[in-house]
Amino acid sequence: MNSNFSLRILSTSDIHGYILAKNYADNSKVDYGLSIVSNIIKEKRNQNTILLDIGDxxxxxxxxxxxxxxxxxxxxxxxxxxxxxxxxxxxxxxHDFNYGLDYLEDFIKMINAKTLCSNIYNLDDEYLFTYPYEIKEFKGGPKIGIIGLTTQYIPNWENPSFIKDIKFVNAYESLKSTVKKLRKEVDFIIVAYHGGFERELVTNKPYVVDTGENLGSKIINNIKGIDVFISAHQHRQISELVNDAAIIQSGSRGESVGMIDVEFKFEDKWIVKSKEATLVKSDNYQEDENVISLISEIETACQEFLDKKIGNVVLDNLKVEDMFSARLNKHPIVTFINQVQLEYSKAMISATSLPNEVTGFSKDITVRNVLSTYVYANTLSVLEVSGEVLKRILEKNAEYFICEDGEPKINPRFYYPKMQHYNYDMFDGIDYLIDLSEPFGKRIK
Ligand SMILES: [Mn+2]
Structure with a gap:
């Protein structure tokens, strides 16, 4: 028996629909997308490779x-x-729940990959996605346990009707017992977690409010016996060894592929000799033409749909050239979106944000303009709030800006560890001023 074994683990996450290396706002070429990832996988895959994607x-x-x-x-x-x-x-x-559970289930039925998730249940306490983990045995190699895990924070975002009768269990508590159980059966454990880190990996200082959305730090610091920890959700690019675990997060939209190489040696049992975590960046690779032709029919139909003209800009200039100024001065397109929301919702006040990057509308407005500007079109909610709560919302929101040497700047919290300019909302239906010379909590006039 050969006493050495090499395992390679390749992973992606947070693809967010980016199959082609294309920016749909203007069809310009980009250096990410699954079509590029395809060529990386072809180059890096060998016969002892596990390939996983961990969601969004x-x-x-x-x-x-x-x-x-x-x-x-x-x-x-x-x-x-x-x-x-x-x-x-x-x-x-x-985000895989955003178009309804049936849409996700159709996807799961269609893919040959096995879906793993150990902390989401139905009301009968059965795993919603059937398989919590998998034990994979390579011929002449170690037994590998692969555990799927998903952020339990989904009910804080999702449309309740899409997740009714579903139970999301604390990822840390759930994983603790799964690892304990699996450890006895396997030589090596891979955790694949659609979630990120609540603390800095090296200093262990908290950098986001610990809401339970991201529990990666608690997991790797407290659960013994995890050999590989594949994380996601924060769109960060991470490849490190921490507490003996190889850690990966491969950005988003196929910007890179996570690659972990493990060397085993058999000495009465399988021992890990070395572990290495790297990110293979997509910008050094070309698109795989086969992927492009595989989806060409729907891509052509989608392009026709996006070019459909649905209106004109008559008065204002609704192109967005500068994101910072668009937020600081509340660009007219924000008020336009709020007007549409007010008309359809019949609410008194409307709030909307701009995503991290937008194009705005050209003179002839197309579907492409709308989808590139109003990207979170999945849910419009109407809430009843008191004036006091509204004031607190505005104050919280005003923390987006800080003042440095008399100049307005963006609070770093909104771009590190994750870009989230979309968390700055702008309102119509009320008049308000943000006084940046005042401290947080006392800025709204
Ligand atoms: Mn996510």
């Missing part, structure tokens, strides 16, 4: 928006590409 793939760009609108006319293009790339495992992320 179905929502986030116009192609998948178009698909979910026309789900009965086209097979899911992402599922087609998953099957072409031959993924072994999939772990659902929070």
């Amino acid at each position: 793939d179905l929502q986030g760009n116009p192609l998948m928006y178009f698909h979910q609108l026309n789900r009965n006319d086209y097979p899911n293009p992402l599922a087609k590409v998953f099957n072409y790339l031959n993924y072994d495992y999939f772990v659902p992320g929070n």
Whole structure:
């Protein structure tokens, strides 16, 4: 028997619909996307490779928006590409629930990859996605346990009707018992968690408020016996060894592929000799033409849909050139969106944000303009709040800006560890001023 074994683990996450290396706002070429990832996988995969994707793939760009609108006319293009790339495992992320559970379940049925998730249950206490983990045995090699895990924070975001009768269990508590159980049966444990880190990896200082959304730090600091920890959700690019665990987070939209190499040696049992975690960046690779042709039918139909003209800009200039000034001065497009929301919701006051990057509208408004500007079109909610609560909302929101040497700047909290300019809301239906010379909590006039 050969007493050495080399294992390679390749992973992606947070693809958000980016199959093609294309920015749908203007069809310009970008250096990320599954079509590029495909060439990385072809180059790096060997016979002892596990390939996984750990979620947030179905929502986030116009192609998948178009698909979910026309789900009965086209097979899911992402599922087609998953099957072409031959993924072994999939772990659902929070955004994979955004178009309803049936949409996610259709995707899961269509992919050849096995879906793993150990902390989401139905009301009968059965695993919602059937398989909590998998034990994989390579011929002449170690037994590998692969555990799927998803952020339990989903009920804080999701439309309640999409997740009714679903129980999300604390990821840390759930994993603790799964690892304990699995440890006796396997030589090596891979945790694939659609969630991120609540603390700095090296200093262990908290950098986000610990709400339970991200529990990666608590997990790697407290649960013994995790050999590989694949994280996601924060769109960060991480490859490190911490407390003996190899840690990966591969950015978003296929910017990079996580690659972990493990060398084993057999001495009465399988011993890990070395572990290495790296990120293979997509900007050094070309697109795989096969992926492009695999989804060409729906892509053509989607492009026609996006170019459909649906209106004109008559008065204001609704192009957005500078994101900072668009937020600081509340660009007219924000007020336009609020007017539309007010008309359809019949509410008194409307709030909207701008996503991290937007184009705004050209003179002839197309569907493409709208979807590139109003990207979170999945949910519009109407809430009843008191004036006091509204004031607190505005104050919280005003923390987006800080003042340095008399100049307004963006509070770093909104771009580190994750870009979240979309958390700055702008209101219509009320008049308010933000006085940046005042401290947080006392700025709204
Ligand atoms: Mn996520």
